[in-house]
Amino acid sequence: MPHGLKVFLALIPIVVIIDYLWLARIMGDFYRSELSVLVRKQGAALDPVLWAAVMVYLCIPAGIVLFVLPRVALQNMPVSSLIWGFVFGM
Secondary structure (H helix, E strand, O other): OOHHHHHHHHHHHHHHHHHHHHHHHHOHHHHHHHOOOOOOEEOOEEOOOHHHHHHHHHHHHHHHHHHOHHHHHHHOOHHHHHHHHHHHHO
16 A cells, blocks of 8 residues: 555544544534534534535645655655645645
């Protein structure tokens, strides 16, 4: 199995866990109170569009593998990978 695919598959659960912690535990009350007119809700809970969430959870690790991983492998410079990670995030 290619190294990039291994990294991609390892990143998927990490991204899902971080997003769950952020959306449900850390900022959940803020999103419900301040952004309630902008988000889909079912009762008191947020009701996400599942196909869009799956696309996001696949695109974020893919972007990390495509933007950051080659820079680390080719240049072996952590600063370069941080810069490219920042560019991807922006």
